[in-house]
Amino acid sequence: MIRTFALILSLGLVGCGSPSSDLDSINEVAILAATCSGCHAPDDAQAIVSLDGYSVDALRQSLLLYQTDEGNSAMHRIARGYSADEIEQIATYLGDTGEGL
Amino acid sequence: MTSRRDVLAGLGAFSLTSAWLPRPAVARNRASIAIIGGGFGGASAAMTLRTVLPDAKITLIEPNPTYTACPFSNLVIAGLRSLDQQVFSYDGLRSQGIEVVATRATDVDPTQRVIETEAGTQISYDRLILSPGVDLIWDAIEGYDQSATQRMPHAWKAGSQTTLLRDQLRATEDGGVVVMSVPAAPYRCPPGPYERASLIAHYLKTEKPRSKLIILDAKDSFSKQALFEETWETLYPGMIDWRPGSFDGRVTRVDANAGTVFTDFETLTPAVSNIIPPQRAAEIAMRAGVTDSTGWCPINAQTFASTLQPNIYVIGDATIAAPMPKSAFAANAQGKICALQIARDLAGLPPAPSVLSNTCYSHAAPEAAFSISGVYGTDGGIFSSRAGGTSDLGASADMRAREALEAVDWYSAVTKEAFG
Numbered sequence: 001m002i003r004t005f006a007l008i009l010s011l012g013l014v015g016c017g018s019p020s021s022d023l024d025s026i027n028e029v030a031i032l033a034a035t036c037s038g039c040h041a042p043d044d045a046q047a048i049v050s051l052d053g054y055s056v057d058a059l060r061q062s063l064l065l066y067q068t069d070e071g072n073s074a075m076h077r078i079a080r081g082y083s084a085d086e087i088e089q090i091a092t093y094l095g096d097t098g099e100g101l
Numbered sequence: 102m103t104s105r106r107d108v109l110a111g112l113g114a115f116s117l118t119s120a121w122l123p124r125p126a127v128a129r130n131r132a133s134i135a136i137i138g139g140g141f142g143g144a145s146a147a148m149t150l151r152t153v154l155p156d157a158k159i160t161l162i163e164p165n166p167t168y169t170a171c172p173f174s175n176l177v178i179a180g181l182r183s184l185d186q187q188v189f190s191y192d193g194l195r196s197q198g199i200e201v202v203a204t205r206a207t208d209v210d211p212t213q214r215v216i217e218t219e220a221g222t223q224i225s226y227d228r229l230i231l232s233p234g235v236d237l238i239w240d241a242i243e244g245y246d247q248s249a250t251q252r253m254p255h256a257w258k259a260g261s262q263t264t265l266l267r268d269q270l271r272a273t274e275d276g277g278v279v280v281m282s283v284p285a286a287p288y289r290c291p292p293g294p295y296e297r298a299s300l301i302a303h304y305l306k307t308e309k310p311r312s313k314l315i316i317l318d319a320k321d322s323f324s325k326q327a328l329f330e331e332t333w334e335t336l337y338p339g340m341i342d343w344r345p346g347s348f349d350g351r352v353t354r355v356d357a358n359a360g361t362v363f364t365d366f367e368t369l370t371p372a373v374s375n376i377i378p379p380q381r382a383a384e385i386a387m388r389a390g391v392t393d394s395t396g397w398c399p400i401n402a403q404t405f406a407s408t409l410q411p412n413i414y415v416i417g418d419a420t421i422a423a424p425m426p427k428s429a430f431a432a433n434a435q436g437k438i439c440a441l442q443i444a445r446d447l448a449g450l451p452p453a454p455s456v457l458s459n460t461c462y463s464h465a466a467p468e469a470a471f472s473i474s475g476v477y478g479t480d481g482g483i484f485s486s487r488a489g490g491t492s493d494l495g496a497s498a499d500m501r502a503r504e505a506l507e508a509v510d511w512y513s514a515v516t517k518e519a520f521g
Binding site for chain 1: 149152472504514
């Protein structure tokens with residue numbers, strides 16, 4: 001009885017949901033990108049845009065431009081604190097791939 | 102070019118190849134996680150935990166029935182905003198299934214993992230996040246105790262103190278002198294006193310043009326100093342007299358009944374005295390044994406785990422996180438990252454590398470603001486400064502107005518994220 005129950009439980013662990021979707025929310029890139037939503041709300045505001053709907057390419061190019069552009073907004077200063085690899089990861093994580101992520 | 106698949110490859114060990122090994126069952130994790138303190142740090146941590154650990158028991162312990170936010174409260178003092186706009190309900194957290202317990206945590210037993218509350222209840226936890234904020238240290242300035250705050254408001258915790266200071270300014274006659282006392286670092290919101298000075302000067306210039314503001318500062322320099330001094334010179338010429346610590350700026354004593362403020366060499370009896378006293382981590386942090394001899398909480402920068410007690414994490418103003426400032430922005434970022442690292446730990450994953458950032462906007466005038474930003478690494482569990490800086494001196498009015506709009510957007514985003 002107990003053995004059967006344990007077997008069902010273990011099958012449940014394998015079969016329920018998608019483990020990768022569980023982990024997506026706590027993976028390394030999620031942690032790297034966690035601060036973005038402190039300013040960027042789901043909807044556009046007066047001066048700070050929503051990141052929804054931006055493609056991976058658009059986010060990458062925008063973040064890289066903030067790094068090299070001569071401007072000095074808060075976003076310029078923040079972008080300069082990330083490596084090219086980190087920007088790539090963040091853009092890939094937050095960018096809209098058209099796959100309903 | 103890296104694809105999403107490549108980015109996830111680090112996880113691939115789980116998602117692709119470990120089908121027959123035990124998986125981190127995040128969705129089924131029923132851990133009990135308690136959070137003490139419902140400010141920006143605690144509320145953000147609770148909301149993040151709720152998202153990533155849907156089956157965990159998440160309890161937020163906070164004595165106040167609503168939260169009154171400090172960011173933007175200097176606008177309230179200057180009569181430019183209502184206090185109502187600073188107040189947030191915890192119903193947003195409750196609607197997500199977070200249990201919000203309206204009582205004060207009075208003690209923590211890190212060995213038994215039990216919290217004692219003022220209501221006489223005990224709350225046990227698997228993990229505890231402390232986001233207790235600061236306590237004002239009474240009598241650090243002789244004579245400045247809790248009763249003195251009714252005559253000489255600190256207004257460094259938003260609420261009735263904020264409106265008291267506003268009302269005292271309103272009641273002042275034209276020509277009346279206002280004194281602000283600013284402590285040595287570290288304290289909550291490093292540029293806050295100077296934003297307050299700017300907005301009080303705006304109020305005086307508009308309503309009481311013969312009045313003046315004296316800032317008695319225990320320090321010799323301060324956050325965004327060049328920007329504030331430029332503002333004071335251009336917008337409020339001759340109105341603000343900033344006296345640094347080495348020029349007799351340190352307030353040593355007050356007599357609240359007489360309305361008198363003393364420095365080493367001077368005695369002032371202003372119309373309004375705003376005394377911002379020295380601060381330390383709130384008392385519950387001491388009770389939990391997570392403070393060191395400085396009165397603040399040492400933590401691992403990557404995880405926010407206390408370096409002094411197991412299973413306890415500390416976020417927000419109570420931490421030793423320099424060069425990160427004690428700000429709402431920082432508390433929100435720390436709360437989210439701490440929550441994600443706890444979820445990783447419960448799932449059997451090692452802490453992930455992290456990068457934190459901060460931006461503090463300060464209003465120079467109602468529709469003019471400037472900012473300071475920083476990006477912080479956490480390698481080896483120690484904070485480092487990766488990048489940062491302040492707005493340009495001499496920026497156009499358009500740029501200052503643009504930053505004031507960004508400040509409004511940030512406030513809207515961060516309060517929504519923390520309180521729903």
